[in-house]
Amino acid sequence: MSKENNQADLPEHRDKRFDAVRDTWYWKLSKPVRVVVHFVIRTRNAYIHYGGIKGMYKRWKQKKGEAAKRVDFGTKSFPNAEERRREEETVFPREIKISVLVPLYNTPEKFLREMIESVQAQTYKNWELCLADGSDDKHQDVGEICLDYQKKDQRIIYKKIEKNLGISGNTNVCFSMATGNFIGLFDHDDVMHPSLLFECVKTVCEKDADYVYTDEATFTSPNLDDLIVLHFKPDYSPDNLRANNYICHFSMFDADLLKKTGLFRSEYDGSQDHDMILRLTEEAKNVQHIPKILYYWRSHPQSVAADIGAKTYAIDAAKRAVHDHMRDYYGIEVEVESTRAFPTIFQIKYPITGTPLVSIVIPNKDHVEDLRRCIQSIVNKSTWTNYEIVVVENNSKEQSIFDYYKELEALPQVQVVTYEGEFNYSRINNFGVSKTRGEYLLLLNNDTEVITPDWMEQLLMYAQRKDVGAAGAKLYYGDDTIQHAGVVIGLGAHRSAGHTHYKMPRQHLGYMGRLCYAQDVTAVTGACLMVSRAAYDQVGGLDESFTISLNDVDFCLKLREAGYLNIFTPFAELYHYESKTRGMEEGEKLRRYERECAHFREKWKAQLDAGDPYYNPNFSLDYSDFTLRF
The missing domain is CATH 3.90.550.10 (Spore Coat Polysaccharide Biosynthesis Protein SpsA; Chain A)
Known part of the structure; x- marks a missing residue:
């Protein structure tokens, strides 16, 4: 195939061809037909999936309930006065100081203040907030705001970077400022749940963890209760992590791990977190997951949460991060390709050794x-x-x-x-x-x-x-x-x-x-x-x-x-x-199935009681489609 033909198949060229088609009169004229056809297809799929009209109605009610429940994971989940007092007075068996690292760059005032104040609102008090500011000359207000907070709270440490070093370089400046024995990574436009650091320290102490991460939600600025995505994660899953950075926010880890992994690497800017998390979890002795939404990722026009297209370089950086990780840690040359789900959700192709039977x-x-x-x-x-x-x-x-x-x-x-x-x-x-x-x-x-x-x-x-x-x-x-x-x-x-x-x-x-x-x-x-x-x-x-x-x-x-x-x-x-409409077996076959279920539950009681590590406990066990537990 010629170079010209190859270029014609690149995404940007395909997008231009699609745009040309969308601008034609017949595409616009056919819109009502497309809408009807798509509605029929969606309705047919729903009818099959949920087992008829009754099933569709039942699922509609469930979804309506889920939508109402979403707010329970927002500010309604914040500790009340009694809960806050109890958490603030808790004495842990280990003395843990958390350095929260935030690289700043032209951060809007509202986002900056909400970010800082969400740290100050933590029920766990032994923290420091390390702010490294790489903002340009047009955004001197970022430094002024930070210095004003620093005067009132000595746990806030601010440093102006004379030359913007990129997100990895700026974060590495934060590392140089840190004095804590644990490190937490925080984005400059996001918000913490008031119990975030408390829950992290609790998990470290109870489970002797050296790396912890939490569930998270994406909210539409400016309303913290407008939660558009609830991300309930599995427990540590190395293959999931290679395929996509599901851990993401919030991550907290033992500072000693950095002696083995090193700091952020600028060649992975845009996906520097994915690169770092791959290395940290590889070296960690005990990675623990907290199945609670304790981090709020703000979605706004310039954020990756809103559109990965805002930072397309992140896609290539993430692919390199996964490829290089498998090469450096396992000596394996893998192929990493984007999937139809999302540009940074990957298919990883491992090489096959020999031709075994x-x-x-x-x-x-x-x-x-x-x-x-x-x-x-x-x-x-x-x-x-x-x-x-x-x-x-x-x-x-x-x-x-x-x-x-x-x-x-x-x-x-x-x-x-x-x-x-x-x-x-x-x-x-x-x-x-x-x-x-x-x-x-x-x-x-x-x-x-x-x-x-x-x-x-x-x-x-x-x-x-x-x-x-x-x-x-x-x-x-x-x-x-x-x-x-x-x-x-x-x-x-x-x-x-x-x-x-x-x-x-x-x-x-x-x-x-x-x-x-x-x-x-x-x-x-x-x-x-x-x-x-x-x-x-x-x-x-x-x-x-x-x-x-x-x-x-x-x-x-x-x-x-x-x-x-x-x-x-x-x-x-x-x-x-296999017939999906055959229903439950009857008579002796049903009794035999029930006996085997009982045998299974008895044999694997401890595992069943603990719960499936790859299925978040916030999901219902009554449904297979990740319906929330009510």
């Missing part, structure tokens, strides 16, 4: 058309060629399936083995695994169909990592709604486990873009699960006491208990034609 294990009983479609999609679509398929035959009765088994004899990469005995999903898979030769195992349901040709590579790049146990795919029903995008323990009516984003439309971005990047999860479905043979053997394979249900979740929990991460990636996509 992948053994695909497919249990089967009858269902000839399902199995045929599954195997044909693997053979015809997969770009990974070094694989074997082991079909585990179990008590089929229809002649058609045995005829198909004879057809499969013509495929050298496929073998059919027979498991004799009553159905036990765990035992059948363990038996199938015993007949394989591969270094990597891929458990696969017979009612799946490959969509993305590189699905095995997308799973393998994670399964090959020494810190990863199971890697799971994104699965859709036949109507292009989501069947699987990761599993949360405790979710659902039986409080055992459930799928997030369940039945959402295929193109949905997910909560905070989660359907668009690979992430750490507690468990993935066994309908499509890749794991190394070494890890599979280490934890003893699937627990055969779970005959039908929850064996995959149990397996993933065993992997986590052994120290592995489990990964969900949306870049390996398959259809899973």
Whole structure:
């Protein structure tokens, strides 16, 4: 392709072509039709997702309740007089002085005053506010305001920088001013919750943390209660952090960590926080998350919170930060690409070492058309060629399936083995695994169909990592709604486990873009699960006491208990034609399912009581779409 054609595909050139189309008379004339069509599509998707008119009405009421509840996370959550007195009088077992670092640059007076006064309003009093001012000559009022506050409060330290050093350089000046044993990073136009520093110190003391972070909300200036985004985060998730800076605000860390990481690096200006957080959390011994909204990120026309396009250089800086982090800490050269969710939400492509054999294990009983479609999609679509398929035959009765088994004899990469005995999903898979030769195992349901040709590579790049146990795919029903995008323990009516984003439309971005990047999860479905043979053997394979249900979740929990991460990636996509309208099993099947749920709850009681680390406790366990807990 010529250079000119390449340039024509750049975003700025595409935007110009789209703008040209938008200015035409026929585009403007067709607007009513587009509005109607889009409304019909959205209504259809909602009808499918929420299960009809009643479900849509129920969800509307929930959303209405959520909108009313948003204000509870604003000023209504601030401590009252009694709570403030209790927090101010609390004596902690450790003496912790927090240096709050704020680089200033042409900060508007209103933002500056609200920022400073939110620090002064903290119930925890052992802090210092380090203000390094890189403002230009037209904004001398910034220094005047700061000096006025400094006269009245000696905990405020102000320094004028003669030459603007950029955001990293200016923040590094703040570091040089700091005398605290913990450091907090604060933006010049944002606001703290009055209990922020108290909660951070409480967590450090109770959990011996050397790095803590909180949930946050984005508000529309000037109203702190006009919360437009509530960001409830998972506990520390290294893969999430590489894919996007989900930790962001507020971060507080032991100052000694800087001896290992160094200060901010100007080559990552615009995403200097992402670079620094990647390095700090890598070196930290104990990263803790406080699941409370304690930081308010102001959205205004010049802020990244309003539009990343206001600072496009931040996108390239963030990509470099992730790439360089993986190179420097792990010796891995990864590819980092923006996703459809947001320019700074990334797909990370890990290199695959060698061409290991992948053994695909497919249990089967009858269902000839399902199995045929599954195997044909693997053979015809997969770009990974070094694989074997082991079909585990179990008590089929229809002649058609045995005829198909004879057809499969013509495929050298496929073998059919027979498991004799009553159905036990765990035992059948363990038996199938015993007949394989591969270094990597891929458990696969017979009612799946490959969509993305590189699905095995997308799973393998994670399964090959020494810190990863199971890697799971994104699965859709036949109507292009989501069947699987990761599993949360405790979710659902039986409080055992459930799928997030369940039945959402295929193109949905997910909560905070989660359907668009690979992430750490507690468990993935066994309908499509890749794991190394070494890890599979280490934890003893699937627990055969779970005959039908929850064996995959149990397996993933065993992997986590052994120290592995489990990964969900949306870049390996398959259809899973399991009937989503079949409803709950009845009779003995229902009783068996309930027995297995009870067995699961008993076996993993401690983990269930603690809550899923990747599912914020502010979310309801009754819904899969990140509905707030009421």
